Amino acid sequence: MRTINVDLGDRSYPILIGSGLLKDIAHYCAEAGFSERSPLLVVSDTEVAPRYLPALEEALRSHGYTVVSHIMTAGEASKSLAVYEEVMTTAIQAGLDRNSAVLALGGGVVGDLAGFVAATYMRGIGFLQIPTTILAHDSSVGGKVAVNHPLAKNMIGAFYQPSMVLYDLDTLRTLPARQVASGLAEVVKHGLLVDKEFAYWCRDHAEELLDLNVEALGYALERGCAIKADVVGNDEREHGLRAILNLGHTIGHAIEAVGGYGVFLHGEAIAIGMAGSALLAAKLGRDTSIYEDTVSMLSALSLPVRLPSEYDEDELMDAMMHDKKFKEGKMTFIVPDSIGSVSIVNDVQESLVREVLAELKKEERPW
Amino acid sequence: MRTINVDLGDRSYPILIGSGLLKDIAHYCAEAGFSERSPLLVVSDTEVAPRYLPALEEALRSHGYTVVSHIMTAGEASKSLAVYEEVMTTAIQAGLDRNSAVLALGGGVVGDLAGFVAATYMRGIGFLQIPTTILAHDSSVGGKVAVNHPLAKNMIGAFYQPSMVLYDLDTLRTLPARQVASGLAEVVKHGLLVDKEFAYWCRDHAEELLDLNVEALGYALERGCAIKADVVGNDEREHGLRAILNLGHTIGHAIEAVGGYGVFLHGEAIAIGMAGSALLAAKLGRDTSIYEDTVSMLSALSLPVRLPSEYDEDELMDAMMHDKKFKEGKMTFIVPDSIGSVSIVNDVQESLVREVLAELKKEERPW
Numbered sequence: 027m028r029t030i031n032v033d034l035g036d037r038s039y040p041i042l043i044g045s046g047l048l049k050d051i052a053h054y055c056a057e058a059g060f061s062e063r064s065p066l067l068v069v070s071d072t073e074v075a076p077r078y079l080p081a082l083e084e085a086l087r088s089h090g091y092t093v094v095s096h097i098m099t100a101g102e103a104s105k106s107l108a109v110y111e112e113v114m115t116t117a118i119q120a121g122l123d124r125n126s127a128v129l130a131l132g133g134g135v136v137g138d139l140a141g142f143v144a145a146t147y148m149r150g151i152g153f154l155q156i157p158t159t160i161l162a163h164d165s166s167v168g169g170k171v172a173v174n175h176p177l178a179k180n181m182i183g184a185f186y187q188p189s190m191v192l193y194d195l196d197t198l199r200t201l202p203a204r205q206v207a208s209g210l211a212e213v214v215k216h217g218l219l220v221d222k223e224f225a226y227w228c229r230d231h232a233e234e235l236l237d238l239n240v241e242a243l244g245y246a247l248e249r250g251c252a253i254k255a256d257v258v259g260n261d262e263r264e265h266g267l268r269a270i271l272n273l274g275h276t277i278g279h280a281i282e283a284v285g286g287y288g289v290f291l292h293g294e295a296i297a298i299g300m301a302g303s304a305l306l307a308a309k310l311g312r313d314t315s316i317y318e319d320t321v322s323m324l325s326a327l328s329l330p331v332r333l334p335s336e337y338d339e340d341e342l343m344d345a346m347m348h349d350k351k352f353k354e355g356k357m358t359f360i361v362p363d364s365i366g367s368v369s370i371v372n373d374v375q376e377s378l379v380r381e382v383l384a385e386l387k388k389e390e391r392p393w
Numbered sequence: 394m395r396t397i398n399v400d401l402g403d404r405s406y407p408i409l410i411g412s413g414l415l416k417d418i419a420h421y422c423a424e425a426g427f428s429e430r431s432p433l434l435v436v437s438d439t440e441v442a443p444r445y446l447p448a449l450e451e452a453l454r455s456h457g458y459t460v461v462s463h464i465m466t467a468g469e470a471s472k473s474l475a476v477y478e479e480v481m482t483t484a485i486q487a488g489l490d491r492n493s494a495v496l497a498l499g500g501g502v503v504g505d506l507a508g509f510v511a512a513t514y515m516r517g518i519g520f521l522q523i524p525t526t527i528l529a530h531d532s533s534v535g536g537k538v539a540v541n542h543p544l545a546k547n548m549i550g551a552f553y554q555p556s557m558v559l560y561d562l563d564t565l566r567t568l569p570a571r572q573v574a575s576g577l578a579e580v581v582k583h584g585l586l587v588d589k590e591f592a593y594w595c596r597d598h599a600e601e602l603l604d605l606n607v608e609a610l611g612y613a614l615e616r617g618c619a620i621k622a623d624v625v626g627n628d629e630r631e632h633g634l635r636a637i638l639n640l641g642h643t644i645g646h647a648i649e650a651v652g653g654y655g656v657f658l659h660g661e662a663i664a665i666g667m668a669g670s671a672l673l674a675a676k677l678g679r680d681t682s683i684y685e686d687t688v689s690m691l692s693a694l695s696l697p698v699r700l701p702s703e704y705d706e707d708e709l710m711d712a713m714m715h716d717k718k719f720k721e722g723k724m725t726f727i728v729p730d731s732i733g734s735v736s737i738v739n740d741v742q743e744s745l746v747r748e749v750l751a752e753l754k755k756e757e758r759p760w
Contacts, residue, residue, distance in 0.1 A: 107478050111542075118544045118715060146513070149537065149550045150630075170516065175478075177485045183516045184551060263517075348485060 028248045032167060032255040034187060034262055041167065041191040041251050043244055048156070048194045051082055052089030055127070058189040060152050062090040064125040067117050069140035073100040074132040074158050078197055082131060082156075094120035098136070102282075102292075105135045105174045107182065113143050127152025127189070133159035133205075134292065138183070141171030145186035153188045158197040160209020161293055163247045166191045167254040168271075169262070178348040179279050185263055193247060195240055203236070207328040208293030210235055211274075213246050214323050215300060216253040219270050222366025224249050225323060232326035270368050273360040274299030277383070280345035284337060290330070297329035298386065305382045305391075307361045310371070314393045316362050333386035342383055343376065395615045399534060399622040401554060401629055408534065408558040408618050410611055415523070415561045418449055419456030422494070425556040427519050429457040431492040434484050436507035440467040441499040441525050445564060449498060449523075461487035465503070469649075469659075472502045472541045474549065480510050494519025494556070500526035500572075501659065505550070508538030512553035520555040525564040527576020528660055530614045533558045534621040535638075536629070545715040546646050552630055560614060562607055570603070574695040575660030577602055578641075580613050581690050582667060583620040586637050589733025591616050592690060599693035637735050640727040641666030644750070647712035651704060657697070664696035665753065672749045672758075674728045677738070681760045683729050700753040709750055710743065 027044035047054070060066060066086060070079050075097045086093045096116040098104040117128075128151065130140035137155050144153035155166045172183025201209075210228070213235075217225030228235065234242040254271065261268035278299030281290055290298070301324060304317035321331045346357070357374045385392060394411035414421070427433060433453060437446050442464045453460045463483040465471040484495075495518065497507035504522050511520035522533045539550025568576075577595070580602075584592030595602065601609040621638065628635035645666030648657055657665070668691060671684035688698045713724070724741040752759060 107474060111474050114542055114549055115544065118542060118548060121714070146549050146551055148548060149539070149552050172516070175481055175485060177482065181485060181515060182481055182513050184513055185516055347488070 028244060030248060030251045030255055032187075033259045034169075037169075037187040037262075039188055039190055041193060041255070043193040043195065043247055043251070045195050045240065047192050048078065048082060048197070049085055051085045051192070052091060054190060054192055055086065055091065055154065058127070058152065058154055060091075060127045060154075060189075061125045062092075064123050064127075065092040065094055065120050066127055066129060067113075067120060067122055068093060068095040068129045068131055069098070069113060069136055069143065070095060070131040071098050071100040071104065071133075071136050074136070077200060078131060078158065082129075098139070100135075102135055102174070105139050105172075107173055107175075110139060110142060110173050113139065114147065117143065117147050122147060122151065124148050124151060127154060129154045129156060131156045131158065132162075133157065134162045134165040137162055137165050138170070138172050138180075141186055141188070142173055142183055145171050145184040150186065153186065155188045155191045156197075157191065157193055159201060159205055160198060160243075160247070161205070161212055163193070163209070163250050164212035164254060166193075167251050168258040168268075178345075179283060195244060198238055198243065201238070203328070204291060204294075206236055206238065208291035210246070210327045211293030211297045211300075211324070211329050213250040214327060215273055215296065216250045218300065218320065218323075218362060218365060219273055219368055220253055220257070220366060221249070222364070224253075225365050229323040229326045236328060269358070269370055270360050273362070273368060274303055276346055276357075276359060277302040277342070280342045281333070281337065283345040284341045294330050297324045297331060298333055300324065301331040302333075302382050302386050303360060304362055305385055306359055306374070306378065307363070308393065309378055309382065310361060312361070312363060314391070316364060317391070319365050320362070332389075333383060335387050337387075339380055339383045343380065346379070395611060397615060397618045397622055399554075400626045401536075404536075404554040404629075406555055406557055408560060408622070410560040410562065410614055410618070412562050412607065414559050415445065415449060415564070416452055418452045418559070419458060421557060421559055422453065422458065422521065425494070425519065425521055427458075427494045427521075427556075428492050429459075431490050431494075432459040432461055432487050433494055433496060434480075434487060434489055435460060435462040435496045435498055436465070436480060436503055436510065437462065437498040438465050438467040438471065438500075438503050441503070441564075444567060445498060445525065449496075465506070467502075469502055469541070472506050472539075474540055474542075477506060477509060477540050480506065481514065484510065484514050489514060489518065491515050491518060494521060496521045496523060498523045498525065499529075500524065501529045501532040504529055504532050505537070505539050505547070508553055508555070509540055509550055512538050512551040517553065520553065522555045522558045523564075524558065524560055526568060526572055527565060527610075527614070528572070528579055530560070530576070530617050531579035531621060533560075534618050535625040535635075545712075546650060562611060565605055565610065568605070570695070571658060571661075573603055573605065575658035577613070577694045578660030578664045578667075578691070578696050580617040581694060582640055582663070583617045585667065585687065585690075585729060585732060586640055586735055587620055587624075587733060588616070589731070591620075592732050596690040596693045603695060636725070636737050637727050640729070640735060641670055643713055643724075643726060644669040644709070647709040648700070648704065650712040651708045661697050664691045664698060665700055667691065668698040669700075669749050669753050670727060671729055672752055673726055673741070673745065674730070675760065676745055676749065677728060679728070679730060681758070683731060684758070686732050687729070699756075700750060702754050704754075706747055706750045710747065713746070
């Protein structure tokens with residue numbers, strides 16, 4: 027078992043990565059401080075629940091826990107205030123009290139929504155995350171919990187740290203190939219941000235990662251979580267440094283918003299966004315090899331790097347204007363300076379971003 | 394001008410109490426650190442907005458601030474997730490960014506809802522409270538922000554401290570008499586909790602308080618805020634001591650839930666609840682003079698102390714089971730030991746609470 031400690035003072039918590047962790051869920055709940063006298067709420071979705079929920083409930087009940095489960099429809103469309111209210115209703119009807127906890131069994135959507143429920147039910151109760159996707163390695167570190175507003179993604183939320191994250195690698199084996207690649211987009215992103223060696227390692231081990239080789243995947247998740255934990259530990263509430271984690275996300279979120287959540291998977295959308303950031307870097311005078319290498323990494327991981335022609339630049343620009351990275355009238359982008367190093371650029375001109383979007387649709391590059 | 398500092402480490406903030414503060418709102422916004430480059434959102438309601446919003450907007454705009462306002466229907470029914478989402482929509486459409494702030498202009502409902510918006514818009518932006526009721530002196534200290542769930546009051550929320558509270562006594566002059574009395578219920582509660590002298594002072598100055606005498610009211614608000622700030626400062630997230638602030642609230646919330654929010658004003662409901670707590674105290678062996686004096690104080694302030702006969706005990710008990718004060722299967726009540734001193738009693742039997750409810754409907758007392 028691999029353990030990463032996310033160091034956030036009195037909100038610190040461990041991430042455990044290994045095989046077969048779920049059968050000991052009651053032990054981990056006790057370790058997280060959850061009392062058997064207060065009901066637990068498991069939030070999961072229609073994809074994940076049939077596979078892992080019955081065993082999870084049984085393991086908890088056989089150790090004296092009272093469990094109620096709420097199963098939402100799988101997919102980003104469930105990350106809404108309407109579903110949030112339904113989960114709240116389940117929690118109230120089940121009699122959850124201040125010593126209760128929410129367990130998120132699923133991917134990033136389940137984690138984000140269940141986390142926002144935990145953050146705001148009775149002004150905050152316990153929270154344990156059980157990510158069942160690779161992508162969720164990213165959202166399970168950092169305490170960002172949220173739901174979407176119809177006008178913009180992740181607009182409603184809080185910073186709320188879990189008591190513990192349990193990463194059972196066995197739950198990843200049934201992931202569809204597209205989901206695997208999508209998750210690896212955030213993994214390689216952490217390399218692109220601060221760890222050149224790890225970024226190239228991801229490219230060189232792309233086949234093993236896509237095949238869910240336990241050794242390679244365990245290492246990649248550990249490294250991805252550790253890098254993110256390090257960044258978050260230095261800037262819990264996103265006043266500065268933490269913003270680098272948004273590499274590829276400004277364009278990526280716009281693609282998701284314009285195309286409709288779920289057309290591109292999140293990792294696919296930010297892969298295109300990261301390619302766009304590398305193009306922007308070239309326009310700002312950085313070496314064009316950054317773009318070439320970024321694209322080679324993403325392509326090795328079976329990720330898209332071009333914007334489909336049906337995406338309208340005006341609509342994408344509009345969506346970005348609603349994005350959180352748009353601050354005080356100027357556009358902010360995370361721009362690579364080299365592989366493994368990025369800058370936060372606060373005064374990117376709108377016209378330059380439009381050019382990047384147009385070029386992202388083309389096969390050939392301007393150099 | 395009177396100033397109370399709420400001491401919460403890096404979340405500390407001042408409460409300013411005085412006449413004519415609103416005309417200097419731009420100055421206070423600058424002092425709170427709000428940038429003119431980011432839009433401000435004023436949240437108010439249909440009762441308060443016509444009186445004070447135009448001048449507030451003008452004062453802000455003339456100093457270079459961009460302001461957008463959201464006016465909700467006055468009343469507790471607006472403290473819902475539906476209205477919360479509408480305010481979020483206004484905020485997004487107005488382009489509020491991470492350096493923006495929400496100004497709550499109104500009573501407790503406006504403050505609670507606007508505060509929850511501020512706490513969760515982009516995971517938390519600036520928040521300034523401008524209470525326009527006496528009751529709001531209570532909700533403006535302590536950082537509790539929330540909306541109601543149809544099944545239970547204040548069930549969805551967060552702890553989120555404002556940057557500043559501006560109490561302009563001029564805004565209280567147009568309050569209806571019932572609202573004045575309702576607000577004074579929380580004022581005298583603070584005396585009942587920890588300050589015997591202040592509790593009797595409220596009774597002895599009831600007439601001046603009900604007449605909104607500026608000197609008496611300024612002192613009462615200062616003392617009420619200071620007591621609450623002191624309690625909250627010792628227990629920001631309600632792990633222990635802070636629970637004493639719930640005196641009268643378990644029964645009070647049940648009365649509001651069963652009768653429908655808004656039938657009894659909040660202060661009226663908790664006045665009945667405080668009478669109930671004093672009755673419970675007598676049943677638990679405390680001196681019956683606690684009840685007599687509590688009732689004399691509440692009555693002097695024109696507050697109700699008896700439960701109308703149409704309220705069903707079963708329904709009230711059910712409502713309490715959903716209440717946050719119901720923890721791990723036992724009923725918790727704040728019980729006075731004397732005027733100015735209370736205990737948290739964790740193992741109150743259900744049957745005893747039923748007896749209290751029944752007796753609260755009667756004119757005569759069992760002693």
